[in-house]
Amino acid sequence: MRSRAAAAALGILLAGCTPVSSLDTGAVEPETAASVPAVLERVVFEGYAQGEREVEVLAASAQVDPSTRIARLTDVKISFEDPRRGAIVVHAEGAHLDLASDDFVLVGSVDGSTASGERFVGEEIRYDAKTETLRSDRPVRVYRENMMLTGDGMVIDVETRRITIQGRVRTKMRPR
Helix, strand or coil, X not given: CCCCHHHHHHHHXXXXXXXXXXXXXXXXXXXXXXXXXXXXXXXXEEEEECCEEEEEEXXXXXXXXXXXXXXXXXXXXXXXXXXXXXXXXXEEEEEEEECCCCCEEEEEXXXXXXXXXXXXXXXXXXXXXXXXXXXXXXXXXXXXXXXXXEECEEEEECCCCEEEEECCCEEEECCC
16 A cells, blocks of 8 residues: 555544533533544545545444554455456454554454456455555465365465465366
8 A cells, every 4th residue: 555545534534523511411421533543334445646546445334543553354355456456365364464564464264356357365464565565374265177286374465466385385186
C-alpha cells in the first residue's frame, strides 16, 4: 500500500468521535475521543497509488482503537489490484490492521488466490507494506494446476505475484 488513503480515511472518521456519555445520567465519561474505540460495520478501506486503486479491504466489522492505531477486522476480503497482472484476493476470518504502518496480520482460516489460478491456504499471513510482501512462517498449502505444495511458510511478492514456499517443501501431483 503505497498510499496512506485507508489510514487517512480512518483518521478523519476517528477525529469526529465524541466522548462517551453515560446513558443513566448523560454525564460525559472521563475518556476522550482519542481513547474510545470506534466500532464500524460493513467497512471498506481503499488505497490508491498514482490515481489507481491498489488495494481494497472489505470487512463485516472493524473495532478501531485510536490509542494503539490498530483496527481489528472480522470476515475480511483483501484485494491487491494490478491491471496488468490481475488481482491477488485473500479471505480471512479476521485481521489486525496497523493504521500507522499499513501492515496487517490475517488470522483464522486464510484462503487466497492469484489471477493466474494459484490458490494458497494458511492460518496466519502477514502483509509488510514496506516490502510489499505477504508472509507466513506457519504451515501453508499452495495449489497449482495439477499439484499441491506444502511448506513451513511462504512469501508472496505482491508486485511480481511470485510465490515462494519455504521450509520442508513437499509436492503432491494430482491426476488430471
